[in-house]
Structures are given as C-alpha cells and as structure tokens.
Amino acid sequence: MADAADAAEAPPSKRQRLEAAFEAQGEEGRRKRQHLCCSMCLGPFDEPVFVKPLGNTYCKGCITAWLSENRTDPLTGTRLTVREGNIAAVLVPNIAVQQIIDAQSVPCRYAARGCEAWSALGDLEAHEANCPCKPSKCARCAFVGSRLEVAAHEQACPFVVLGPVLDAQNARIRNLEGEVRDAKRRLTAEHEATQRLKARLEALEAQRPGDLAVVSPPAARRTRATRAGPAETDPTPVFQYPPGVAASDSIVVTRGDLRRLEPGGYLNEKLVDFYLKVIVADARRSPLAEDPDFGNMASAVHAFPSDFFTMLSAGNERVERWTRGVDVFAKKFLLVPVVEDLHWSLAIVCHPGELAKRAIAGHIYPTVDSADHEDGPARPCVIHMDSRGSSLHSARKIEKWLRCFLEMEWRKRHAGEEPFTLWAGPRAGSAIMNPADLLLARPKVPQQMNSADSGLYALRYAQEFLTRAVCRGAPLAVNGRDVSLDFRDHDFEAWFTGRDIAEMRRDIKKLAADLELEKIRAAYRREQAEDAAARPPRRPRQ
Ligand SMILES: [Zn+2]
Ligand SMILES: [Zn+2]
Ligand SMILES: [Zn+2]
Structure with missing residues (x-):
C-alpha cells in the first residue's frame, strides 16, 4: 500500500479547519466563533497575542502589520509606545486563548471520504496519519481508494499475489539486458582484433616468399657489429621458441633481436640460443637420428645456453641449474657456445661418459697410436671451433673450465670416488695426454671474413658437426670410432663457405617469419574458436 497523490497535498490550515467545524455546529458554532474572533480580520484567531500594556487580543499577523504603519491600539485608539521600532517587544502570546482554540473539536480532513471522526484541533494530525479513509494506492497496480479499500484490494490483486514472481522476472530481465550489452561490446572488440590479425596475416602472406627485407627496412641495417642501434633494442616480442611451452622454458625473440640478422649484424645470445635449439631439434628429427649404429639422437646431444659458459668461466658454481634433470655423462655430445x-x-x-667410465674402472686408455681401429671405444675430447683461429678465445682456458664443470658434475653423483681430473697415467705429462685425459682438438675450420659473423659460424659448426655425426658412412660417423682420430684426414675447411653464411642469415630470417606467421595463425584460430563459442547455440527446429 502507498499514499495516494492527493494525500500528499498540503493539509488545510488551522483557520480553515476551525471555520469548517463552526459551520458544521450551526448556532452553537456561530457563538463559539464570536468568542474566538479577531476584531481586525474577523476570522478565528491565528496565533493570538496581547498588545502591552492594554491587553486586547489580535492575530499576531494582523497586529504586526498594523503597528508597522501606526502607533495606536486599533480597537481603542490609545497611543502605544514602540521602542526603536521593536514591534515584537510589545506583543505577548495569549496562551489561554491558544489553548481554547487547540481544544476545539474539528472534523477529520477526510470527512468527505466518509470519516466521521472529530478530534481536538491539536491532536488531529495524529488521527489523519492513520485515518482509515485516507486515500491510498495499491503497491503494484493503479487501484486507488481508502486505506481500508486498498487493504481489501491487495488481498486479491493479481499483481500483489504474483509480486515476488514478477520481481524475480524483472531482475532477470535486467541481468539479461546487462549481459547482452556486455556481449555486444565484447564481440565488437573481438571483431576488431580479428580484423587487425587478418590484416597482419595478409600482409605477411603477401611478403612471402618474396623480399623479407620488408620486415627489416634497410635503414635498420647495421655495419658496426659492436654497437646496438635503437632498432636492435625494440622489445616487441615476435615469437617464442619452442612454441607452445611455458614462456619460462622458451626463448622469446623480439623485433630488435631479428634486426641483427641483417648483413653485418652481430648475433646476440638470444638468437644463438634460439637457433642452436633449432639445429638440435632438426638433428633429432633427421631420419638418420634413429640409426642403430648411432643410437637415439634425442638422448645423445645436449646444447647449453650461451650464458652457461659465461657464468662457468666467471667461477659461478650455480651452473648446475643448467644440468638439472640432465645426466651429462649419458650424452655423446655437449654443445657449448662461448x-x-x-x-x-x-x-x-x-x-x-667414456671419461667417467674410465674413472670408475681405473682403466688406462691405450695410446693414440694403438687406438686407431674400428672397434675401439670413443675417445673423450673437447673440440674447439673458432672462426678467428686462436686470436680471441683461448681453447686451453675453455677446455680447463669444461673439465672443472665435468668434475663438479661427477662429484655431484659420485661424492666418495676419486676425482678423475687427478688421474695420472704413465704418459700424463706428455704432450699427447693432459691430466684429465680429455684430448683438446682444434681442427682447421672455415674462417670468417668480417667482424660480425662469428655467431653464425659457431652455429654452422654445430649444424655441420651434428649432420655428419648422424650420417652413416660420413667421416665423423661414431660407430665405435674415435671422432678425434679422424681429424687428421678430415677436411673441416670444406664444410661450408662465406656465401653459405650469408645464406644462413636469410634461412634464419625465413624461419623467424614462419614462426611469427604460425603464432599469428594460432592466435587467429583461437579467436575464431572463442568467437564460435561465444555465439549462442541454435535451437533445433521443432
Ligand atoms: Zn486577525
Ligand atoms: Zn479521519
Ligand atoms: Zn492492486
């Protein structure tokens, strides 16, 4: 139930109520009215006051208006003194008359609607607030009537009976409207994202297999290998490798990294690590990787990231985090970019592993001369390949650090045994065998022509080495043969030329473009799938 609009209208004034009461009381009412009548306005008193010092009573409003113009009593004409124009100071409320007025019995304002109650003027508002005849309105429909009528109506009003159900329906409709608004907004955003991806995809498709230089404008080309320009620090990620694994387990290649693939660009750690992973993965995928003579390529090769040797040579023993879960002695080849x-x-x-086996057996390896036969065990060695001879990197130092690393790994697994670096055979002091029994080999490999290509040469050495190592019948086949023993006869310099290195920059760029394209395609497919899932399913026809 709610108050109807006309109940909210201003209630009648006290004077209107008194006039209505006197009118209804006939002769008696007229007599009462004469006693309570202001001689100025001739109506019932409204805030009756005396005027000092005479004692005549008027409405406060009537006498105040009079005294602002005159200085006499309106009834008797007696002169009055009003100090400093302060009219209120000569007026005193006539409490006795006010009490008589408040005690007058008057009818309820809803008499016309059937209320028969009369009440003292001072108490009337309390009655009217709860008067059963006060107009009221149904809480849920347009029905208007007295409070009693509305109470009766609401017992049967269908809107009231169904109220809770309607409320729930309304709430649901409001929720659905909100969801529709959100979905529309989301679809618009997704549509825009899809359009952007489509445009990028088309742009990439258009530039394949043509000029990849579009990706790296000529302006970004660097001739100085030692300084990275602003373009080479562009951190925008382009793809991650391997794709589809956690970001922490993969290499994120940026736009800036890829700029270094331009001619004259110096490959940074990320590019070398990325492409070395690709080379190892390619070797593992080779059909020859399952060559029974060689064994499983996947378990035969481990490539370290480039900061492995950097930290190792800084004396940081925490390098063991690179070999967590990897038994280096179970590998045939460890690739270490320096x-x-x-x-x-x-x-x-x-x-x-051969090194470890000998440490366990205390086995003295036969001399190099007598080991040159088909079935001899593989010879542990470090092969160092450097595109600038020995002018910059010390092969001895590299071999020393790697020996330290193997020693640490060995002790991690065999704490109680004798360190194998201390093993001293009969010819330990000779030029042929160093104390670790690790032969250091420095084959004559192709040499670089400029200052910027060393990263590509290092990668190419790894690629050629793995290709030949897994290739049956090739000079470096390891079917029980000692890799190092073939060095004398093998022509490493014929592996590749400077032109192959330039070609390699283009190959890596093309692979990067393919990986980026694949990433965009995957994102596009994901968007499409999400788009399809967001669309409401179609109702089957009845
Ligand atoms: Zn008056
Ligand atoms: Zn009433
Ligand atoms: Zn109703």
Whole structure:
C-alpha cells in the first residue's frame, strides 16, 4: 500500500479547519466563533497575542502589520509606545486563548471520504496519519481508494499475489539486458582484433616468399657489429621458441633481436640460443637420428645456453641449474657456445661418459697410436671451433673450465670416488695426454671474413658437426670410432663457405617469419574458436 497523490497535498490550515467545524455546529458554532474572533480580520484567531500594556487580543499577523504603519491600539485608539521600532517587544502570546482554540473539536480532513471522526484541533494530525479513509494506492497496480479499500484490494490483486514472481522476472530481465550489452561490446572488440590479425596475416602472406627485407627496412641495417642501434633494442616480442611451452622454458625473440640478422649484424645470445635449439631439434628429427649404429639422437646431444659458459668461466658454481634433470655423462655430445669479447666460438665435449667410465674402472686408455681401429671405444675430447683461429678465445682456458664443470658434475653423483681430473697415467705429462685425459682438438675450420659473423659460424659448426655425426658412412660417423682420430684426414675447411653464411642469415630470417606467421595463425584460430563459442547455440527446429 502507498499514499495516494492527493494525500500528499498540503493539509488545510488551522483557520480553515476551525471555520469548517463552526459551520458544521450551526448556532452553537456561530457563538463559539464570536468568542474566538479577531476584531481586525474577523476570522478565528491565528496565533493570538496581547498588545502591552492594554491587553486586547489580535492575530499576531494582523497586529504586526498594523503597528508597522501606526502607533495606536486599533480597537481603542490609545497611543502605544514602540521602542526603536521593536514591534515584537510589545506583543505577548495569549496562551489561554491558544489553548481554547487547540481544544476545539474539528472534523477529520477526510470527512468527505466518509470519516466521521472529530478530534481536538491539536491532536488531529495524529488521527489523519492513520485515518482509515485516507486515500491510498495499491503497491503494484493503479487501484486507488481508502486505506481500508486498498487493504481489501491487495488481498486479491493479481499483481500483489504474483509480486515476488514478477520481481524475480524483472531482475532477470535486467541481468539479461546487462549481459547482452556486455556481449555486444565484447564481440565488437573481438571483431576488431580479428580484423587487425587478418590484416597482419595478409600482409605477411603477401611478403612471402618474396623480399623479407620488408620486415627489416634497410635503414635498420647495421655495419658496426659492436654497437646496438635503437632498432636492435625494440622489445616487441615476435615469437617464442619452442612454441607452445611455458614462456619460462622458451626463448622469446623480439623485433630488435631479428634486426641483427641483417648483413653485418652481430648475433646476440638470444638468437644463438634460439637457433642452436633449432639445429638440435632438426638433428633429432633427421631420419638418420634413429640409426642403430648411432643410437637415439634425442638422448645423445645436449646444447647449453650461451650464458652457461659465461657464468662457468666467471667461477659461478650455480651452473648446475643448467644440468638439472640432465645426466651429462649419458650424452655423446655437449654443445657449448662461448661468447667473450663480442666474439663467438663453439666447444663440443665428445663422449664425456667414456671419461667417467674410465674413472670408475681405473682403466688406462691405450695410446693414440694403438687406438686407431674400428672397434675401439670413443675417445673423450673437447673440440674447439673458432672462426678467428686462436686470436680471441683461448681453447686451453675453455677446455680447463669444461673439465672443472665435468668434475663438479661427477662429484655431484659420485661424492666418495676419486676425482678423475687427478688421474695420472704413465704418459700424463706428455704432450699427447693432459691430466684429465680429455684430448683438446682444434681442427682447421672455415674462417670468417668480417667482424660480425662469428655467431653464425659457431652455429654452422654445430649444424655441420651434428649432420655428419648422424650420417652413416660420413667421416665423423661414431660407430665405435674415435671422432678425434679422424681429424687428421678430415677436411673441416670444406664444410661450408662465406656465401653459405650469408645464406644462413636469410634461412634464419625465413624461419623467424614462419614462426611469427604460425603464432599469428594460432592466435587467429583461437579467436575464431572463442568467437564460435561465444555465439549462442541454435535451437533445433521443432
Ligand atoms: Zn486577525
Ligand atoms: Zn479521519
Ligand atoms: Zn492492486
């Protein structure tokens, strides 16, 4: 139930109520009215006051208006003194008359609607607030009547009976409207994102397999290898490798990294680490990787990231985090990229497991001369390949650090046994065998022509080495043969030329473009799938 609009209108004034009461009381009412009548306005008193010092009573409003113009009593004409124009000071409320007025019995304002109650003027408002005849309105429909009528109506009003159901429906409709608004907004945003991806996809498709230089404008080309320009620090991620694994387990290649693939660009750690992973993955995918003579390529090779050697040579023993879960002695080849003085070289540890086996057996390995036969065990060695000879990186130093690393790994697993670096055979002091029984080999490999290509050469050495190592019948086949023993006959310099290195920059760029394209395609497919899932399912036809 709610108050109807006309109940909210201003209630009648006291004077109107008194006039109505006197009118209804006939002769008696007229007599009462005469006693309570102001001689100025001739109506019932409104705020009756005396005028000092005479004692005649008037409405406060009537006498105040009079005294602002005159200084006499209106009834008797007697002169009055009003000090400093302060009229209120000569007026005193006539409490006795006010009490008589408040005690007058008057009818309820809803008499016309059937209320028969009369009440003292002072108490009337309390009655009217709860008067059963007060007009009221149904809480849920347009029905208007007295409070009693509305109470009766609401017992049967369908809107009131169904109220809770209607409320729930309304709330649901409001929720659905909100959801529709949100979904529309989301669809618009997704549509825009899809359009952007489509445009990017088309742009990339258009530039394949043509000029990849569009990706890296000629202005970004660097001729100085040692300084990275602003373009080479562009941190926008382009793709991650390998794709589809956690970001922490993958290499995120940026737009700036890729700029370094332009001719004359110096490959940074991220590019070398990325492409070395690709080379190892390619070797593992090779059909020859399952060659029974060689064994499983996947478990035979481990490539370290480039900061492995950097930290190792800084004396940081925490390098063990690179071998967590990897038994280096179970590997045939460990690929170790070395970066120092803005120059790259590659070290390969071959057959570290043989070193360990001999440490356990205390086995004295036959001399190099007598080991040159088909069925001899593989010879542990470090092969260092450097595109600038020995002018920048010290192969001896690299071999020393790698030996320390193997020693640490060995002690981690065999704490109680004798360290194998201390093993001293009969010819330990000779030029042929160093104390670790790790032969250091420095084959004559292709040499770089400029100052910027060392990273590519190091990568190419790894690629050529793995390709030949897994290739049956090739000079470096390791079917029980000692890799190092073939060095004398093998022509490493014929592996590749400077032109192949320039080609390699283009190959890596193309692979990067493919990986970026694949990433965009995957994102596009994901958007499409989400788009399809967001659309409401179609109702089957009845
Ligand atoms: Zn008056
Ligand atoms: Zn009433
Ligand atoms: Zn109703």
